[in-house]
Amino acid sequence: MAVRTRIAPSPTGDPHLGTAYVALFNWALARQSGGAFIVRIEDTDAARSIPEAERSILDALNWLGIDWDEGPDAGGPFGPYRQSERLDVYRGHAERLVEAGHAFHCFCTPERLERVRAAQRAAGENPGYDGHCLNLAADAVAERLRRGEAHVIRMRVPEEGVCRFRDALRGEIEIPYSQVDMQVLIKADGYPTYHLAVVVDDHLMGITHIMRGEEWISSVPKHRLLFDRFGWEMPEMIHLPLLRNPDRSKLSKRRNPTGIEYYREAGYLPEALLNYLATMGWSMPDEREIFSSAEFLEAFDAGRIVPGAPVFDIEKLNWMNGQYLRQLDTGEFVERFKAWAGGGDRLGALAPLVQERTERFSDIAPRVDYLLGDRQPLHPDDFAHKRLERETIVEILFRAARDFDGVRPWERDGLHAACRASAERLQLRMGDFLFPLFVAVSGRPVALPLFDSMALLGRETTRARLRDAMDVLGVSGKQLKRLEKLAREPG
RNA sequence: GUCCCCUUCGUCUAGAGGCCUAGGACUCCAGGUUUUCAUCCUGGCAACAGGGGUUCGACUCCCCUAGGGGACGCCA
Numbered sequence: 001m002a003v004r005t006r007i008a009p010s011p012t013g014d015p016h017l018g019t020a021y022v023a024l025f026n027w028a029l030a031r032q033s034g035g036a037f038i039v040r041i042e043d044t045d046a047a048r049s050i051p052e053a054e055r056s057i058l059d060a061l062n063w064l065g066i067d068w069d070e071g072p073d074a075g076g077p078f079g080p081y082r083q084s085e086r087l088d089v090y091r092g093h094a095e096r097l098v099e100a101g102h103a104f105h106c107f108c109t110p111e112r113l114e115r116v117r118a119a120q121r122a123a124g125e126n127p128g129y130d131g132h133c134l135n136l137a138a139d140a141v142a143e144r145l146r147r148g149e150a151h152v153i154r155m156r157v158p159e160e161g162v163c164r165f166r167d168a169l170r171g172e173i174e175i176p177y178s179q180v181d182m183q184v185l186i187k188a189d190g191y192p193t194y195h196l197a198v199v200v201d202d203h204l205m206g207i208t209h210i211m212r213g214e215e216w217i218s219s220v221p222k223h224r225l226l227f228d229r230f231g232w233e234m235p236e237m238i239h240l241p242l243l244r245n246p247d248r249s250k251l252s253k254r255r256n257p258t259g260i261e262y263y264r265e266a267g268y269l270p271e272a273l274l275n276y277l278a279t280m281g282w283s284m285p286d287e288r289e290i291f292s293s294a295e296f297l298e299a300f301d302a303g304r305i306v307p308g309a310p311v312f313d314i315e316k317l318n319w320m321n322g323q324y325l326r327q328l329d330t331g332e333f334v335e336r337f338k339a340w341a342g343g344g345d346r347l348g349a350l351a352p353l354v355q356e357r358t359e360r361f362s363d364i365a366p367r368v369d370y371l372l373g374d375r376q377p378l379h380p381d382d383f384a385h386k387r388l389e390r391e392t393i394v395e396i397l398f399r400a401a402r403d404f405d406g407v408r409p410w411e412r413d414g415l416h417a418a419c420r421a422s423a424e425r426l427q428l429r430m431g432d433f434l435f436p437l438f439v440a441v442s443g444r445p446v447a448l449p450l451f452d453s454m455a456l457l458g459r460e461t462t463r464a465r466l467r468d469a470m471d472v473l474g475v476s477g478k479q480l481k482r483l484e485k486l487a488r489e490p491g
Numbered sequence: 492g493u494c495c496c497c498u499u500c501g502u503c504u505a506g507a508g509g510c511c512u513a514g515g516a517c518u519c520c521a522g523g524u525u526u527u528c529a530u531c532c533u534g535g536c537a538a539c540a541g542g543g544g545u546u547c548g549a550c551u552c553c554c555c556u557a558g559g560g561g562a563c564g565c566c567a
Contacts, residue, residue, distance in 0.1 A: 010567050045566055110565065117564090126493055127563065152565050170496070179494045179563075187565040194567050218495055218562040241497080248559060276503095279516090283504055287515055306504080309560065313502050316517040326530070 003035030004208045007061075007068075008198065010042040011053035014459060015060035015260040017312070018213065018243055018251060021277050025240060026211045027066050028278075028300035035208075039071035040201060041082045044191045049084075050408065060260040064270045065293055070205075078205040083197050090192035093200050093230070094153045094185050102229045103155045103185060105141050106133040128181040129154065153186040155225065163221035168238040169307045173217065180221045195219060199226040202235060211238040211302075214309070215250070238302060241281045241309040251312055253463065262460030267340050267373075272321040280310045290323055341372065349456055353448050367448065371456055375443035375465065378472040382439050385432070393436045394475055395426070400437055401466040410459045412451040419451075440469035 005026040009019045030037035039058070043049045058073060070076025080086055097103035106129075117127040134156075145151065158177045167173055185196040192200075202210060217239050227234040243251040251258055257266075263273050271293065278296050279289060282305050291299075328336065341347065350371060354364055369375070383393050399422050407414040423433035438450055441462060447453060454462045 008567090012567075042567065048566065106565090108565095113565085121492085124492065150565095154565095167496090173495070175495060181563075184565050189565080191565090193565070198567095213561095214496065215561055215567095239496085242561070244560080246502080250561070279503065281503090285505095287505060289503085289516055308497055310504090311502060313517070316503065319517055322530090 001208060003030050003033045004038065004206050005030045005035065005211060006038040006040050006202070006205065006207050008040045008042045008201075008212075009057050010045065010048075010194075011050055011057060012045060012048040013050065013053060015053075015057045017258050017260060017263075017277070019057065020060065020064055020066075020260055020273075021243055021280065022212060022240055023061055023066050024064075024274060024277050025282075025300075025302070025305070026209075027068075028297055029209060029211060029302060030069075031297045032300050036069040037067075038076070038078075038205060038207070039068045039074075039081065040205070041072050041084075042194065042197065043082060043084045044194060044197050046084075046189055046191055052409070054082075056261070060264075063264060064260070064274050066274075083192070083201065086197075086201070087190060087192070089204070090196055090200055091186065091190070094192070094196060097155065097185070097226075097229060098153060100229065101156070102225075103153050104134060105136070105145065105151050106154045106184075107136075107144060107149055107151045108132050109150075126179070131182070134182075150188045152184045152188050154182045154184050155222070157182050157222075157225065163224055165220050165224055165234070165237060167217065168236055168302060169305055170239070173220070175218065175221050177221065179218070180225075183222050195222050196226065199223050199230070199232075203227070203230065203232045207235050209236045209238060211240060214239045214242045238305075240305065241307055243280060244309050244311045246311055246313075248309075248311065254467075256312065256314075257460055257464045259460035259463075261458055262464055265458050265461045268317070268321050269324045269336070272324040273317070275324075276317045276320050280312065281306050281308070290320065346371075346456060349452075353452055357448070370442045370444070370447065371453060375441070378439070378443060378469055380473055382443070382445075383436055383469075383473060385435055387432055388428075388435065390473060392426075392428075394470060394473055396422075396428075396433055396436045397440060397466050397470050397473075398475075399426070401463055401470075404454075404459065404462065404466075407459075410455060412455045415451045415454055436469070437466075440466050 007019065007023040007026050009015075027037045029035070039061070041054050041057075043054070054072065058071070061068070068074060070078065070081060072079075072081045075081075083090075094103060098105070108129075112132075113129070116130050116132075120127045120130075133154075157180045160177060162174045162176045163180070164172060164174050183195050184193050186192055201207075220237065224234060245251055245255040247255065249255070253259065257263070260273075264270075274293055275291060275296075278291070278293075282300075284291060284295075284299055285301075285304070325333065350368060354368060357367060358364055380390075383390070385393070388396075400419065403418045403422055404415065407418050419433060419437070420430060423430050426433065434450055435445065437454075438447055439445055441447070441450065441453055441457070457465075
């Protein structure tokens with residue numbers, strides 16, 4: 001049987017390195033055996049889905065040189081490839097489970113569930129659904145449904161026993177059912193949860209190998225149960241190691257640039273990034289480290305994936321990117337540089353800002369350096385300000401980094417509005433509030449207009465610079481904790 | 492806390508019982524080439540988490556401990 005693999009990103013933010021990493025291996029597994037690689041958009045979270053994210057994820061994969069045979073843009077025989085367009089499919093399957101007694105309607109409110117979990121935690125038990133609606137009488141359920149009462153569909157889970165399954169990298173894994181919650185399958189808004197949708201689609205789309213991040217291992221019992229109850233064969237499971245921050249936590253934007261856009265903006269070559277990603281948890285049989293994607297596709301062997309989670313090391317990526325850059329012939333080097341510098345019409349957008357401030361062409365370069373390349377390395381003294389204390393400056397940086405996540409689209413006016421709102425909340429003058437941002441973004445107390453600068457640099461690069469500034473200022477653990485607590489509160 | 496996964500130089504890794512005096516790469520250090528710098532070349536520092544087994548023989552197999560990570564949502 002032909003191999004069919006997929007990548008299933010959810011369009012809830014900017015394209016993530018982890019998505020590219022998992023895509024790379026799925027792509028390789030399919031390509032090297034003449035199978036098919038599929039992109040499926042898992043937009044089942046109506047609240048968190050961002051319409052333009054799908055486009056940027058596809059663009060990012062494209063940029064990296066990963067291509068797919070079936071997907072939301074490419075079409076294919078098993079479409080649609082966007083889960084929000086398959087709602088009736090999931091609904092139908094969930095109802096099948098209800099009829100067979102494998103799932104049930106649940107009318108519990110989120111508030112009640114929260115209370116239950118809090119109580120369980122307080123009593124030292126594992127939080128989980130308490131079975132409140134498990135045995136409601138059929139006619140009572142029918143009546144409540146007829147009245148249109150809000151409800152979800154949950155799956156039944158055995159109370160005892162263990163779930164056994166095989167992971168291609170780790171062998172047999174056993175997870176006791178006591179650890180498996182009665183997972184919601186259909187949410188109150190009618191959308192399926194990941195767990196239902198992924199199983200239904202993987203089967204309907206003929207997926208033969210599920211290759212995904214290690215964070216899903218503990219969900220396999222739920223999926224296993226669903227495959228069994230539908231009477232379907234479960235695809236082969238391959239859980240890839242998780243990419244990590246230098247501090248060994250799961251790779252996250254709080255600590256690292258995780259957006260593919262960042263690497264694109266910073267001037268990494270897609271083939272270098274892809275090559276580097278391929279050496280995370282995998283190696284060529286001859287230990288060669290520099291290889292093209294064609295060579296990778298040729299040599300790929302899932303059996304050579306190591307299960308230990310690798311740290312994403314930018315230093316080594318830098319070295320590798322340098323190798324690629326230097327091996328270009330000069331003509332191509334110039335072409336690639338021009339394509340990068342002019343990317344997104346960077347130069348065009350820059351021109352009017354620079355023109356007003358220019359007396360001689362030689363003024364230009366020092367003025368725009370931070371927009372075209374890395375800004376000056378920062379020093380804590382750069383942030384010295386007559387009215388702002390260090391604490392306040394850190395808070396401004398932190399708030400800005402957080403608030404900018406919500407600015408969509410990434411444009412000047414939205415950034416301006418976000419800053420104005422934050423400045424008001426902190427009761428600071430706009431000029432004072434903006435000062436640390438100028439320094440963090442440009443490396444100087446004054447620069448080209450801040451909002452235009454940030455718009456030009458892009459979300460990822462801006463975030464990276466704000467984070468770097470906080471590092472330079474040396475945010476203490478205690479302060480970070482306080483700020484993160486603050487970040488969880490709205491406003 | 493419960494469950495699961497993982498564990499070779501600081502980092503990425505090679506190693507599928509004797510080939511290991513544990514190899515390569517990044518970083519770092521020292522030399523060399525280069526008018527500077529970078530590149531490049533040469534050399535160096537640096538690891539099998541700990542303890543028990545199994546075996547004639549363990550980095551490799553098994554167990555325990557420790558450490559790290561992940562999951563415990565009407566998020567994916």
